[in-house]
Amino acid sequence: MRTDTVYKKAFNRVASMLHDGELVGELPSENELKRRLGVSRTTVRKVLQELVHRKLIAERNGIRMAERTVDENDYYPDAETTPRAKHVEQQFMEWMLRGDTRPGTSINELELARQFGVATNGIREFLIRFSRFGLIEKRPNTGWLFKGFTEDFALELFEIRMMFELRSAHLFSQQPENSPLWAKLAALKIAHVDLLKRIESRFHDFSGLDNRFHRLINEASPNRFIDDFYDIISFIFHYHYQWNKQDEKQRNKAALLEHITYIEALESRNSVRIAKACRAHLASAKATLMRSLIALEE
Amino acid sequence: MRTDTVYKKAFNRVASMLHDGELVGELPSENELKRRLGVSRTTVRKVLQELVHRKLIAERNGIRMAERTVDENDYYPDAETTPRAKHVEQQFMEWMLRGDTRPGTSINELELARQFGVATNGIREFLIRFSRFGLIEKRPNTGWLFKGFTEDFALELFEIRMMFELRSAHLFSQQPENSPLWAKLAALKIAHVDLLKRIESRFHDFSGLDNRFHRLINEASPNRFIDDFYDIISFIFHYHYQWNKQDEKQRNKAALLEHITYIEALESRNSVRIAKACRAHLASAKATLMRSLIALEE
DNA sequence: AGCATGAACTTTATCCATAAAAAACAACTT
DNA sequence: AAGTTGTTTTTTATGGATAAAGTTCATGCT
Numbered sequence: 075m076r077t078d079t080v081y082k083k084a085f086n087r088v089a090s091m092l093h094d095g096e097l098v099g100e101l102p103s104e105n106e107l108k109r110r111l112g113v114s115r116t117t118v119r120k121v122l123q124e125l126v127h128r129k130l131i132a133e134r135n136g137i138r139m140a141e142r143t144v145d146e147n148d149y150y151p152d153a154e155t156t157p158r159a160k161h162v163e164q165q166f167m168e169w170m171l172r173g174d175t176r177p178g179t180s181i182n183e184l185e186l187a188r189q190f191g192v193a194t195n196g197i198r199e200f201l202i203r204f205s206r207f208g209l210i211e212k213r214p215n216t217g218w219l220f221k222g223f224t225e226d227f228a229l230e231l232f233e234i235r236m237m238f239e240l241r242s243a244h245l246f247s248q249q250p251e252n253s254p255l256w257a258k259l260a261a262l263k264i265a266h267v268d269l270l271k272r273i274e275s276r277f278h279d280f281s282g283l284d285n286r287f288h289r290l291i292n293e294a295s296p297n298r299f300i301d302d303f304y305d306i307i308s309f310i311f312h313y314h315y316q317w318n319k320q321d322e323k324q325r326n327k328a329a330l331l332e333h334i335t336y337i338e339a340l341e342s343r344n345s346v347r348i349a350k351a352c353r354a355h356l357a358s359a360k361a362t363l364m365r366s367l368i369a370l371e372e
Numbered sequence: 373m374r375t376d377t378v379y380k381k382a383f384n385r386v387a388s389m390l391h392d393g394e395l396v397g398e399l400p401s402e403n404e405l406k407r408r409l410g411v412s413r414t415t416v417r418k419v420l421q422e423l424v425h426r427k428l429i430a431e432r433n434g435i436r437m438a439e440r441t442v443d444e445n446d447y448y449p450d451a452e453t454t455p456r457a458k459h460v461e462q463q464f465m466e467w468m469l470r471g472d473t474r475p476g477t478s479i480n481e482l483e484l485a486r487q488f489g490v491a492t493n494g495i496r497e498f499l500i501r502f503s504r505f506g507l508i509e510k511r512p513n514t515g516w517l518f519k520g521f522t523e524d525f526a527l528e529l530f531e532i533r534m535m536f537e538l539r540s541a542h543l544f545s546q547q548p549e550n551s552p553l554w555a556k557l558a559a560l561k562i563a564h565v566d567l568l569k570r571i572e573s574r575f576h577d578f579s580g581l582d583n584r585f586h587r588l589i590n591e592a593s594p595n596r597f598i599d600d601f602y603d604i605i606s607f608i609f610h611y612h613y614q615w616n617k618q619d620e621k622q623r624n625k626a627a628l629l630e631h632i633t634y635i636e637a638l639e640s641r642n643s644v645r646i647a648k649a650c651r652a653h654l655a656s657a658k659a660t661l662m663r664s665l666i667a668l669e670e
Numbered sequence: 671a672g673c674a675t676g677a678a679c680t681t682t683a684t685c686c687a688t689a690a691a692a693a694a695c696a697a698c699t700t
Numbered sequence: 701a702a703g704t705t706g707t708t709t710t711t712t713a714t715g716g717a718t719a720a721a722g723t724t725c726a727t728g729c730t
Binding site: 076113114116117182183198214215217 | 711713719723
């Protein structure tokens with residue numbers, strides 16, 4: 075059966091809106107809620123129905139009002155708000171990055187399905203999606219081959235990344251003075267400086283900034299293939315560093331400083347300086363990844 | 373039910389081997405056939421069984437020999453030797469490139485499934501696979517968006533292609549003198565010259581050469597992401613030109629000449645000359661594609 | 671007319687079933 | 701011991717079913 079994660083997530087969302095006093099007095103219409111929650115009206119209605127049923131809200135002559143205050147165990151557990159496909163992704167990534175899965179291992183759909191508690195279809199769809207990351211390969215009628223999260227992989231990844239980023243940074247710097255992206259860049263710089271001040275406690279926030287920064291650079295002259303490639307990078311890094319936290323603070327602090335230099339280079343519009351800052355930053359990111367790969371081997 | 377296309381294809385293969393006298397006297401062992409056909413022994417046995425049943429071969433005290441001569445209608449029809457997934461691919465590409473599918477159209481899995489006569493699962497898997505080509509986009513719980521085989525698409529595609537190819541051509545030229553790839557390049561050049569002589573009748577053969585050439589260039593310093601990207605290109609071109617044959621002969625002849633120039637540039641090891649030939653060739657390929665896109669609009 | 675709710679219909683996400691194909695195991699032969 | 705064939709088990713490719721979520725149609729209210 076299809077999971078009802080969309081509903082549960084929407085429900086939690088409304089509950090927390092009630093809790094935070096974002097919905098005072100008469101509740102918005104179904105259509106308005108639909109817009110705010112980004113789900114269909116069908117789902118909105120289901121949420122409302124349950125809210126009434128639990129007496130969190132009450133409906134009197136067509137007007138819906140908050141009734142009871144929301145408490146902690148009105149919320150559905152987080153795990154129930156994530157669709158199956160996402161769970162498969164997480165479990166697979168853990169299996170791959172954490173387990174002792176060696177390069178050359180073959181991947182068995184049925185076995186993973188059993189292990190993850192889902193139908194084989196879900197596994198297969200995930201693997202198809204995942205195959206574009208270059209880490210697995212399909213052999214028809216036979217199964218999938220895990221090629222390994224190896225040094226080669228990282229080298230090839232960074233080679234492309236470097237090409238793309240140099241290209242995008244260059245084009246970014248060539249934008250007209252009145253482009254709104256310059257203002258965005260300035261704002262991002264401030265965010266960097268702010269984070270740097272609080273780095274001791276807030277170092278986790280870096281990955282959000284990192285993402286924003288690299289995506290911003292691509293915005294100047296969009297290319298879907300570059301965007302897609304950046305998705306690969308984010309994905310890989312997200313999971314890799316999620317299970318590999320050594321030196322996180324230090325790593326992020328260094329990257330933050332590199333970003334600032336890089337941003338200033340962009341602001342200078344000086345090609346040579348830009349290329350240099352870009353190269354330096356990527357070289358450092360690469361070195362960090364390589365180091366952690368070697369650590370994994372042991 | 374799973375199709376038995378693997379079996380049928382293997383059967384046809386063996387039948388044509390018998391026909392062509394590639395299997396004289398005692399037939400090879402099951403294991404040997406398995407190796408030659410690239411299928412499992414289970415399938416080999418099924419083929420043999422059917423061959424016996426149809427009296428194409430006979431088995432006398434453990435020895436299998438040809439019995440009857442193979443005739444035209446011993447073969448299974450071609451359509452039955454292609455797996456469902458491939459059919460879906462073909463039908464989808466036709467639907468997309470030939471039909472009046474406009475950018476922005478949304479793609480309905482169920483409707484396609486009905487139209488193509490397959491289960492929705494197959495459509496979905498295809499779409500997931502296809503999504504990396506940058507022509508469609510998934511909107512969760514809702515469906516897929518067809519972004520269109522547009523001018524933008526072609527521009528973005530060629531931008532990346534140019535970056536990759538310049539990089540690969542450069543690295544190719546830097547290979548040591550004793551690399552075996554130089555010999556391969558020379559052989560390919562001869563094949564080009566040969567084809568040029570027969571271009572009037574054999575112009576269809578160009579696409580095979582084109583593929584070999586571009587893949588050869590990448591071989592010097594492999595990068596999986598570049599290979600993958602080249603898969604996208606081949607795929608797109610394959611289908612696009614399959615339904616768009618205008619000027620095919622002339623187009624191929626021009627490309628053949630460009631390739632020869634390009635190969636000679638590589639052989640010269642002269643960077644400037646290489647970059648120039650590479651650019652010229654890609655610019656021309658791009659112009660051809662753009663022209664045919666505009667033709668489509670009308 | 672324009673927006674709200676209610677109800678019916680359609681499509682997606684997900685599981686399950688099964689024949690075909692592959693792989694593993696077993697017994698036999700040289 | 702290594703290669704054959706026979707048999708059994710496992711896995712993949714494909715179809716089908718269904719609850720959840722999305723969309724459309726209908727009705728009613730300002």
